[in-house]
Amino acid sequence: MSGASDWTERHRPTSEHQLEGNDPQRRKIREWLDGWVNGQPKKKGILLIGPPGVGKTTVARAIAQDMGWTVIELNASDTRNAVAIRKAATQSSTHRSLFHDPTKPQQRTLILLDEVDHIGGGLRAVSEDRIRKGIEDDESVSLSGDSGGKAELLRLLEATKQPVILACNDVMGLWGRSSSNWRNTKDRFSRHLLTVTFDRVSDEALRRIARRVLRQESIDYTNEAIDALIKGNHGDLRALVRDLQVLSSGGLQKLESDMVLQHLEAGVRDMTTEVFPGMESLYRSKLATDAVSTGRSIDKQPSDLMNWVHWNNASLFESAAMRRGSDALVLADRSVESRYRDLAHHSSYWTLHLASLSASVANEKELPNRIYPSYPNYLRRSGSWARPAIINHLADVSKTSRSTVRREFMPLLSLLHQENPVFGDPNRFEISLALGLTADEHVALCNLPVSRKSTKAIVQAYEQAEEQWRVPVIDSVLDTLEQDSEPEQESEPEPQRDSAQRTLF
CATH class of the missing domain: 3.40.50.300 (P-loop containing nucleotide triphosphate hydrolases)
Structure with missing residues (x-):
C-alpha cells in the first residue's frame, strides 16, 4: 500500500464509519x-x-x-x-x-x-x-x-x-x-x-484495527499473533499501529505470535500505574531494580514521587530505616535543585532512582500485610494551612512566587508550628509575628481546628503578643521619623587651601 511512510498517518481514519471505540x-x-x-x-x-x-x-x-x-x-x-x-x-x-x-x-x-x-x-x-x-x-x-x-x-x-x-x-x-x-x-x-x-480502547476494537491495517498492507497473520499483540497493549491505538509497522518491516509476509512475543520482550511499553497501588508495590519491592521499575511506572513526576516517599516513610518505617531512607532523599532533593541551578538533565534520573530506593531497600523489616500510603498533607491545596491569604502574604514578603512559597516555605513553617515534642510548638509566636501573620493565619499555619477550646486560647494569646510586638516596632519607627525631621545644623565651611601649599597636618 502506497502513501505516508508513517503508518499512524497512512491508516488514520478519514471518516466516522472507520472509527473504533x-x-x-x-x-x-x-x-x-x-x-x-x-x-x-x-x-x-x-x-x-x-x-x-x-x-x-x-x-x-x-x-x-x-x-x-x-x-x-x-x-x-x-x-x-x-x-x-x-x-x-x-x-x-x-x-x-x-x-x-x-x-x-x-x-x-x-x-x-x-x-x-x-x-x-x-x-x-x-x-x-x-x-x-x-x-x-x-x-x-x-x-x-x-x-x-x-x-x-x-x-x-x-x-x-x-x-x-x-x-x-x-x-x-x-x-x-x-x-x-x-x-x-x-x-x-x-x-x-x-x-x-475518552476511555482506553477495548481489546476487541484493537483486534479489528490490527486486522484492517494488516489486510491493507497485504500481510497475512495468525489469530495468536493478534492476541499476543493486544495483550501487550493498554488501549493505545497509536502504539498498536506503530508496533505493526515495526513488526512488518523488512518485507514481512506473515505475522506470527513468536515474532510478537520477541518484540514485546525487547521493548518496554510506557504504562503508568495509579499512585496509591503503585506506592504500595514500591514499598514492597525487595530488589533495587524492581523498585526503580515500579517508581518509573507510577503516574508522578520524580520530584513529586520524592515528596510522596518522604511523607510516607515516616509512618511506615522505623527509625533505622528512616535514617537510611532520609540519606537517599537528601541526595534526591539535591538532584532536584540541580535541575534549576545548572540544567543538569540527569537530575530527574537520580531523583527517581534515589526516591525509589528510599522507599524500598532502605527498609530491612517486613511491612504489615496491608499498608495505606497517604497523600502528603503539605501538598494539599485545600489544606487549612494552605490558605491563599498566607501564601500571597509570604510571596509578597519574600519576593518569590506563590508556587515557591507553597513548595519550599509552607512545609517547613507548618512543621515548626505543629504540636511536636522535638521542634514544633504552636505556642511560639516569634516567626509568625516576624512574618506579619494574623492570629487566624497563625492558627491555620499550625493546622489546628478552629472550634477547639485550646485553639481559641492560642488566638487570644497571639493577639496579646501581637500588641506587645507592635509597641516597640511603632516606637522605633517614630524615633526614626523624629530623627529625620530634626533640622541639620549648618556646618561652617572649611577654609579653602591653595593646592600648591603643603601643610604640616
Missing part, C-alpha cells in the same frame, strides 16, 4: 458539531480529555471531514504563545469560512488545538499592541515560551464564530497544576467548554 463520546461530539450547522451551540468549545493514542483528535478530524469542513490545527510542536494563537486560530475563528459555498449548508472552519495541557503560564494577557506588532513580525517584539497563550485561548473561546476543539491528556495541566488559583482558571474555561472524557 468510545462510541458515546463520538456521539456527543457529533451532536455538538451538528449544533454549528445552522447556528451556534451554547458552549462554543469542546474539551477532549484522555490518555494519548485513544483517538481524540482523529475523531474530531474524521467527523469534520465528513461534514466538509476545513480544519486548522495547532499541536505541541508549534509555538503557542498569544501571537501564534491569534495568527492561526483567533483570526480564523472570528470570520466566516473562506471556503463557504452559498448553495450548501453553512460550512465551518474547525479550530483544533491539541495538547493544550502543555501550554504553560497563567491567565495574564499580553497587550494588544505587542500582539499586533508580533503579527506584523516586528523584530522589537519577542514573546518567550507560551507567554499569553492561555489568555488568548480564553479570548478565542469567548469571541469565536467557529467551532473550537481542545484536546489534552491531563486536564490539570490546562488548569495550572502548580497555581494556587487553578479553580478560577477552571471556572473561566468551563463557561465555554463542553467536556468529553
